[in-house]
Amino acid sequence: MFRRAEKIITVFIFLLMNACFSMQAAMADEPVLVEPKPSVLVFPPFDINAGRGISPGIQQWLQNEMAKDSAVTLIKFPYKKLMDVPYQNVFDKKYCKPVLEKIKADIIILSQLELVKETGNMQTDLWNVHLKIYQVHTGKQKDVLSLNNLTGDAIKEQLSTGYNTLQKQMQ
Structure with missing residues (x-):
């Protein structure tokens, strides 16, 4: 008796799934094209003071903002995967090629930090910041x-x- 109930339930599920797929096919006159969200990689900033530990954490901040943005897919910077690849102090698209050989990204965010005035206090040091976007597929870079x-x-x-x-600018 139990086997018969199993067979009936299996046939019922099969018929129900078939009906659902048939309805979806009948309702879809044209295929719906969903454009994938662009993937974004945020490079560590070009910063000659990076080793001193006094620089603002703009890479982390940009990654946090990108993670909240539903229009893009953030690629967290893969430090382990890029161990033998030069990625430090990159602020131009021509130096992105070694990274792009290992990581596939649509957009790269490049940043540069310049210490203008060192006061001895991280909260009062003055900085210049520059951001560039490199659209990988078009090969265009813009400030x-x-x-x-x-x-x-x-x-x-x-x-x-x-x-x-x-x-x-990323669109």
Whole structure:
């Protein structure tokens, strides 16, 4: 008796699934094309002071903002996968090729930090920040944002208000 019930349930599920697929096929006059979201890789900043531990963490901040953005797919920077690949202090598309041989990305965000005034206090040091976007498929690179003489907190605030500009430039 139990076997018969199993067979009946299996046949019922099969017929139900068949009916669902038939209805979907009948309802779809044209195939729906869904464009994939562009994948974004945020490089560590070009920063000659990086080894000193005094630089604002703009890569981490940009990655956090990209993770919240539903229009893009963030590729967390894969440090382990790129152990023998030169990725430090890259601020131009021509130096991205070795990374792109290992990681597939549609857009690369490049940044540069310049220490303008060192005060001995990380909260009051002044920095210049420059951002570039490299569209991998088109091979085009463009300057997106330039901020001058700002503290680390002011940089994050300015990037926060300028994120919409960055979003538009990525499209």
